[in-house]
Amino acid sequence: MSVLVYGVGVSDFGRQPFTPATALVATAIEQALADAGVDAVDAVYFGTVYGEMGSAQRALHRLGITEIPIVRVENACASGTTAFHEARAAVDAGRYERVLAVGVEHMTSRFDRGAIAPDATDAEGASGMALPALYAMSATRYVEHYGVDPAALAQVAVKNRRHGTLSDHAQFRSEVTVEEVLESRMIAEPLTLLQCSPISDGAAAAVLGPPRGNGRDVRIRASALRSGALWDHRNGRVWGYDIVAATARDVADEAGVDVTDADLFEVHDAFTIGEVVTTEALGLAPEGEGARLVVDGGTALGGRSPVNPSGGLLSRGHPLGATGLAQIAEAVWQLRGEAGARQVDGAANAVVETMGGGVSGIDGNACVVAMLTNERAERRR
Amino acid sequence: MSVLVYGVGVSDFGRQPFTPATALVATAIEQALADAGVDAVDAVYFGTVYGEMGSAQRALHRLGITEIPIVRVENACASGTTAFHEARAAVDAGRYERVLAVGVEHMTSRFDRGAIAPDATDAEGASGMALPALYAMSATRYVEHYGVDPAALAQVAVKNRRHGTLSDHAQFRSEVTVEEVLESRMIAEPLTLLQCSPISDGAAAAVLGPPRGNGRDVRIRASALRSGALWDHRNGRVWGYDIVAATARDVADEAGVDVTDADLFEVHDAFTIGEVVTTEALGLAPEGEGARLVVDGGTALGGRSPVNPSGGLLSRGHPLGATGLAQIAEAVWQLRGEAGARQVDGAANAVVETMGGGVSGIDGNACVVAMLTNERAERRR
Numbered sequence: 001m002s003v004l005v006y007g008v009g010v011s012d013f014g015r016q017p018f019t020p021a022t023a024l025v026a027t028a029i030e031q032a033l034a035d036a037g038v039d040a041v042d043a044v045y046f047g048t049v050y051g052e053m054g055s056a057q058r059a060l061h062r063l064g065i066t067e068i069p070i071v072r073v074e075n076a077c078a079s080g081t082t083a084f085h086e087a088r089a090a091v092d093a094g095r096y097e098r099v100l101a102v103g104v105e106h107m108t109s110r111f112d113r114g115a116i117a118p119d120a121t122d123a124e125g126a127s128g129m130a131l132p133a134l135y136a137m138s139a140t141r142y143v144e145h146y147g148v149d150p151a152a153l154a155q156v157a158v159k160n161r162r163h164g165t166l167s168d169h170a171q172f173r174s175e176v177t178v179e180e181v182l183e184s185r186m187i188a189e190p191l192t193l194l195q196c197s198p199i200s201d202g203a204a205a206a207v208l209g210p211p212r213g214n215g216r217d218v219r220i221r222a223s224a225l226r227s228g229a230l231w232d233h234r235n236g237r238v239w240g241y242d243i244v245a246a247t248a249r250d251v252a253d254e255a256g257v258d259v260t261d262a263d264l265f266e267v268h269d270a271f272t273i274g275e276v277v278t279t280e281a282l283g284l285a286p287e288g289e290g291a292r293l294v295v296d297g298g299t300a301l302g303g304r305s306p307v308n309p310s311g312g313l314l315s316r317g318h319p320l321g322a323t324g325l326a327q328i329a330e331a332v333w334q335l336r337g338e339a340g341a342r343q344v345d346g347a348a349n350a351v352v353e354t355m356g357g358g359v360s361g362i363d364g365n366a367c368v369v370a371m372l373t374n375e376r377a378e379r380r381r
Numbered sequence: 382m383s384v385l386v387y388g389v390g391v392s393d394f395g396r397q398p399f400t401p402a403t404a405l406v407a408t409a410i411e412q413a414l415a416d417a418g419v420d421a422v423d424a425v426y427f428g429t430v431y432g433e434m435g436s437a438q439r440a441l442h443r444l445g446i447t448e449i450p451i452v453r454v455e456n457a458c459a460s461g462t463t464a465f466h467e468a469r470a471a472v473d474a475g476r477y478e479r480v481l482a483v484g485v486e487h488m489t490s491r492f493d494r495g496a497i498a499p500d501a502t503d504a505e506g507a508s509g510m511a512l513p514a515l516y517a518m519s520a521t522r523y524v525e526h527y528g529v530d531p532a533a534l535a536q537v538a539v540k541n542r543r544h545g546t547l548s549d550h551a552q553f554r555s556e557v558t559v560e561e562v563l564e565s566r567m568i569a570e571p572l573t574l575l576q577c578s579p580i581s582d583g584a585a586a587a588v589l590g591p592p593r594g595n596g597r598d599v600r601i602r603a604s605a606l607r608s609g610a611l612w613d614h615r616n617g618r619v620w621g622y623d624i625v626a627a628t629a630r631d632v633a634d635e636a637g638v639d640v641t642d643a644d645l646f647e648v649h650d651a652f653t654i655g656e657v658v659t660t661e662a663l664g665l666a667p668e669g670e671g672a673r674l675v676v677d678g679g680t681a682l683g684g685r686s687p688v689n690p691s692g693g694l695l696s697r698g699h700p701l702g703a704t705g706l707a708q709i710a711e712a713v714w715q716l717r718g719e720a721g722a723r724q725v726d727g728a729a730n731a732v733v734e735t736m737g738g739g740v741s742g743i744d745g746n747a748c749v750v751a752m753l754t755n756e757r758a759e760r761r762r
Contacts, residue, residue: 018699048436051455053430053431053457053701053737054456054457054737054738054745054746054747055453055745056455056456056744057456057608057745057747058745058747059456060608060745061609061610061745066608066609066610066745067607067608067627068607068608068611069606069607069608070456070606070608070747071454071456071463071467071606072456073452073453073454073455074432074434074437074454074455075435075437075438075451075452075453076434076435076438082452086452086467087475089471089476090470093470093473093474093475094474095470095474128385168647193384210483225450225451225452226448226449226450227438227441227442227447227448227449227450227451228442228447228448229442229447246448276672320434324619324626356434356435357435362446364435364436364437364439364441364442365435365438365439366435366451367439380460
C-alpha cells in the first residue's frame with residue numbers, strides 16, 4: 001500500500017530550558033494534526049533518547065492522546081526517523097489508519113549550557129569517547145587519507161548556515177565565513193565549534209495514513225532501517241560510510257530509482273565531516289571527493305544536488321529524537337512547494353538520512369534513509 | 382497470518398552486579414535461537430527501560446547481530462511485551478520472516494542494593510512518588526473501599542513464592558508464610574518488603590516467525606497494546622484496572638474466546654495489589670473479590686485459574702525490560718508441556734499481561750495483553 005504523509009509540524013528549535021518537553025511535543029503535534037486536517041490518530045510512535053520511563057505516554061496523555069497503542073522507540077540520533085519508519089510500516093500493514101510519528105529532545109535539561117562533555121554516569125562519559133571525539137577521529141583520518149584541506153570541511157558549515165538564514169525554523173539564522181568557522185573554539189581537532197551542531201530543545205511530528213485523494217499529501221516512496229558498526233578499522237572507510245551506503249541501496253531497491261536522482265537531501269550533519277561522508281555514501285560524490293563537491297557548490301541551493309536546504313542540524317539544531325522528523329518536515333514542505341526562499345524548484349523527490357551512534361561504541365549504530373515523492377511533480381517528468 | 386513463537390530463552394534472574402547486561406542478553410538470545418532451531422533473524426525489537434543511547438545495537442553487534450533493522454522500544458514495565466507485540470505485528474505484516482524480541486534490565490547498576498528510593502535526577506525521584514508509594518496508595522484505597530483484610534493481599538506473595546519453589550528460573554525459590562510477609566519490613570503501608578518484587582538483573586528473548594510445520598511451535602492467538610491513565614481519581618477504580626480490562630477486551634475480541642477461558646495467566650505482580658486488581662480486570666473475579674480468590678486458592682496451581690505459575694515477578698524478580706518476555710517464556714513452556722513440577726495439565730491457552738507505569742505520573746501508562754495457544758491441545762477440546 002502507498003503510505004502518505006498527511007501533515008507535519010515542528011516546535012521552535014533552540015535553547016528553551018524553561019519550555020518543558022511536553023510543551024514542545026504539544027506544539028509539534030498540534031501543528032501536524034492541523035496540517036494533516038485530522039483531529040485524532042490511531043497509534044503513535046514516539047522517538048526520544050533521554051526520555052524517562054513512560055515519558056511518551058505521559059506527554060501524550062496531557063494532549064488527550066491516550067487509550068491507543070503508543071510505542072516509544074530509541075535508536076540514538078535516528079530515533080525520530082525510526083519512529084517514522086515504524087509508523088509507515090504500521091500503516092502499510094493496515095494495522096492502523098492514521099499514525100502519528102513524533103520526536104522530541106530537551107537537551108538543555110541534560111547538558112549544561114555550552115558543555116560538550118557528556119554525563120559522566122553513562123558509558124560515553126565514563127570512557128571519555130564523546131561523540132565529538134569520535135567524529136574528530138574520523139575527520140582526521142578522512143583529511144589524511146584523501147589529502148583534503150580541513151578548510152574544505154568548514155565549507156559545509158558555511159553552506160548550511162547560509163541555507164539556515166532562509167528558514168524560520170533554524171536555531172541559527174546568520175551566515176558565517178570560512179574564517180569564522182576555522183577560528184571558532186576548537187572542540188576536538190580538527191572540528192571547531194561551528195562545525196558541531198548546537199545543543200537544542202525541540203520536537204517534530206508527522207501524521208501518516210493511506211491514500212485519501214488529497215493531492216497535497218506526499219508519498220513515502222521508500223524507507224529503510226539498518227544497524228551496523230560506526231566504522232571498521234579494518235577497512236579504509238571513515239565514520240558511517242558503510243551503513244549509510246547500504247541503507248541507501250535498500251531505499252534505491254524499493255524506490256526503483258537511484259537515490260542520487262532525488263532533487264534534495266536532508267542528511268545528518270551533526271558534524272561537518274558527517275555531511276561530507278554521507279554525500280559520498282549516498283553516491284553524490286565519489287569516495288574522497290565529498291569535500292570538493294561542497295567547495296564547488298554542488299550541494300548548495302542552486303547546485304546540482306542541494307544538501308540540507310533547511311540549514312541542516314548545524315543551523316536548525318539537534319534535539320536528538322526530533323531531528324529525523326524535522327528532516328521529514330523539510331522534505332514535505334519542499335515537495336509541496338512551501339519552502340519559501342529555500343525552495344528547490346519543482347522538487348519531486350527528496351531523500352532524508354539520519355545516522356545514530358552508540359557511544360563508547362564504535363560497535364552499534366542505526367541508520368534510516370527514506371525517499372519522499374510529490375507524485376504529480378514526478379509524473380510530469 | 383498466524384504468527385508463532387519458535388523458541389524462548391532466559392538468562393538467570395537475580396542480583397548479578399558483575400554480569401554485564403550484554404552477557405545476560407547473549408545468554409537469553411543464544412537459548413532462544415537454539416530453542417527455535419534457527420541461527421539468524423531478520424529484525425530485532427529490543428525492550429529496555431534504562432538502556433543508554435544505542436545500547437540495543439551495541440549489545441547485539443557483539444553477538445554478530447547487525448546490519449538488520451533493530452528497534453529499541455521502551456514502554457516502562459511493558460517494554461518486553463511491547464517488543465513482543467511489535468515483533469508479532471512485523472511478522473504478521475510479512476515485513477520479515479524471523480524476528481527476535483529481546484528484553485533486558487540491569488537493575489543493580491541503577492539502584493543501590495536494597496534501596497527503594499529512585500534516582501533523584503528523574504521525575505520519580507524529584508516528586509518522591511516512587512512506584513511503591515503509588516501502589517501503596519492504591520492498595521490502601523482497595524482494602525478500604527472493599528473492606529478487605531490486608532492479610533489477604535499478603536496471600537498473593539505466599540502463593541507466588543510457593544510457585545517459585547517449583548521453578549529453576551526464579552530469583553527466590555523458598556516459601557514464605559503469611560506472617561513472614563506481614564512482618565517483613567514496611568516499604569509503603571500496607572505493602573511490606575515481601576509484597577514488592579525484588580531488584581533483579583536479567584534478560585529474556587523469543588524468536589517469532591510464520592507457520593513452518595513444526596508442531597512444537599506456539600501460536601500467538603491475540604495481542605493488544607494500549608495506553609491509559611494509571612488511575613482516575615474521579616472513579617472508584619484502583620491502580621490499572623481500566624487499562625488492563627480494556628486491553629483484555631481487545632484480546633478477547635481478536636481471539637474469539639473469553640480471556641477467562643485460558644488455562645493459566647502470567648500477570649504483572651510487581652506488588653501484591655497489582656496481581657489482585659489484574660485478576661479482577663481480566664474477569665477472573667468480580668471487582669473487589671480478587672483478594673478472596675487468592676485466599677480461596679482459585680489462582681494457585683491446581684486451582685480454577687492458575688495465576689503466575691512461574692512464581693511471578695515476586696519470585697522471578699523484575700528486570701523491567703526482561704519481565705514481559707520472561708512471562709512469554711513461561712507461557713510457551715507451559716503450552717509445550719515443559720514446565721515440570723509447575724505444569725498446568727493439558728494447558729491449551731495462556732494469557733500474559735504486563736502493565737508499565739510512568740512515574741510521577743498517574744497520567745501515562747502502557748499495557749500489553751497476549752494470548753498464546755497450543756493448537757493441538759486446543760483442537761482436542
